[in-house]
Amino acid sequence: xxxxxxxxxxxxxxxxxxxxxxxxxxxxxxxxxxxxxxxxxxxxxxxxxxxxxxxxxxxxxxxxxxxxxxxxxxxxxx
Numbered sequence: 663x664x665x666x667x668x669x670x671x672x673x674x675x676x677x678x679x680x681x682x683x684x685x686x687x688x689x690x691x692x693x694x695x696x697x698x699x700x701x702x703x704x705x706x707x708x709x710x711x712x713x714x715x716x717x718x719x720x721x722x723x724x725x726x727x728x729x730x731x732x733x734x735x736x737x738x739x740x
Contacts, residue, residue: 664717665692665736668707675725679712682729688736 665688669676683689697703697711707713715722716735723731 666715666717667692667694668697668703668711668713668715669694670696670698670711673711676712679714679725679727682727682732683714686729686732688732 667680667683669680680689683692692714695703697707710724713722713724714727714732714735721735723735
């Protein structure tokens, strides 16, 4: 499983989403990507962050989401 957490600095919603990852025990299994470092990512995800992408399945969830939805995203790739 390969999860990517698209985030940006000074993002309160991103902090809340990160807390959900911590509670779910997934924080150490997620690659954090600051979208502000990449113009393509800013154009793709701009106002949608935080976003969690399962790179194995291509499925993603955008805020607002729950810990249950994160688990479902993880379980989609079996």
